[in-house]
Amino acid sequence: MQAESLRRLVHNECTVLRAENAGVDRKPNALDRQASDIPTAELVPGDIVRLSAGDLVPADLRLLETRDLFVTQSALTGEAMPVEKFEPERKLRPPGTLPPEGLPVAVLDSPHLLFMGSSIVSGTGKAVVLATGNHTYFGANGRAAHRQAAPTAFDRGVSQVSWLLIKFMLVMVPTVFVINGLSKHDWLDAFLFAVAIAVGLTPEMLR
Numbered sequence: 001m002q003a004e005s006l007r008r009l010v011h012n013e014c015t016v017l018r019a020e021n022a023g024v025d026r027k028p029n030a031l032d033r034q035a036s037d038i039p040t041a042e043l044v045p046g047d048i049v050r051l052s053a054g055d056l057v058p059a060d061l062r063l064l065e066t067r068d069l070f071v072t073q074s075a076l077t078g079e080a081m082p083v084e085k086f087e088p089e090r091k092l093r094p095p096g097t098l099p100p101e102g103l104p105v106a107v108l109d110s111p112h113l114l115f116m117g118s119s120i121v122s123g124t125g126k127a128v129v130l131a132t133g134n135h136t137y138f139g140a141n142g143r144a145a146h147r148q149a150a151p152t153a154f155d156r157g158v159s160q161v162s163w164l165l166i167k168f169m170l171v172m173v174p175t176v177f178v179i180n181g182l183s184k185h186d187w188l189d190a191f192l193f194a195v196a197i198a199v200g201l202t203p204e205m206l207r
Contacts (some may be wrong), residue, residue: 002198004038009135010027011039011040012039012040012051012056012058013037013038013039013040014037014038014043014045014055014058015032015035015036015037015041015049015050015052016035016036016038016043016048016049016050017034017035017036017047017048017049017126018036018047018048032050032102032120035050035159040058040059041133043058043059043129043132044129044132045089045129045130045131045132046128046129047128047129048064048126048127048128048129049061049078049126049127049128049129049196050124050125050126051069051114051124051125051126052120052123052124052125052129053120053121053122053123054119054120054204055119055120056118056119057071057114057115057116057117057118057120058112058116058129058132059116059129059130059131059132059133059136060113060114060115060116060129060130060131060132060136060137061113061114061127061128061129061130062112062113062114062127062128062130063085063086063087063112063114063127064087064112064125064126064127065087065090065125065126066085066086066087066123066124066125066126067123067124067125068123068124069084069085069086069120069122069123069124069125070082070083070084070085070086070120070121070122070123071083071085071114071118071119071120071121071198072121073108073115073117073118073204075117075118075138076108076115076117076118076137076138077108082121082122083111084111085111085112085113085125086111086112087112103156107137113130114127115136115137115138116132116136116137116138116139117136117138118179123182125135145186165201168173168201169198169201172197172201173194173195173198174194174206176190176193176194176197177190177191177193177194178190180193180194
């Protein structure tokens with residue numbers, strides 16, 4: 001109960017620019033009175049978001065303006081070093097360093113896109129929201145991780161062998177019990193011997 005109460009107290013906010021600010025109950029940003037600080041959960045596609053050093057990227061974004069913006073994407077790509085991001089209109093690379101035409105740039109390597117799960121290391125920027133919540137790249141990966149994977153050929157092979165051993169045990173144990181009991185006329189000893197056979201087969205089924 002206390003953990004749930006603390007979870008309600010802690011929430012992430014982001015700074016957005018919305019045209020319809022007049023007459024709206026909002027929380028103005030301390031540095032820009034035209035912008036508003038809203039909970040990340042209230043973001044919608046099309047919102048304009050202001051970003052600065054230390055901010056968590058609240059959604060999948062396309063950059064509109066930047067100033068020395070560096071982002072860490074280690075949660076998504078595993079890359080430890082920050083990467084520079086800039087709006088598509090800027091040309092920071094000389095023509096000779098551009099990738100050959102016809103080869104698509106990996107989505108996460110795009111210098112114009114920011115993804116939920118990354119964070120701003122330095123600089124400032126302004127971006128438009130493309131996707132939020134479970135519709136983001138990060139959210140899609142989370143759904144895929146919780147989705148039950150289809151059984152592989154190895155899994156199916158192990159299952160078939162296990163069922164074969166179970167059937168073998170169901171046939172062999174009663175057979176040994178009956179034959180041993182009829183031959184020795186000691187049904188208790190025959191029962192214990194059959195149980196020992198079943199116990200001996202169990203580790204084979206667990207391999």
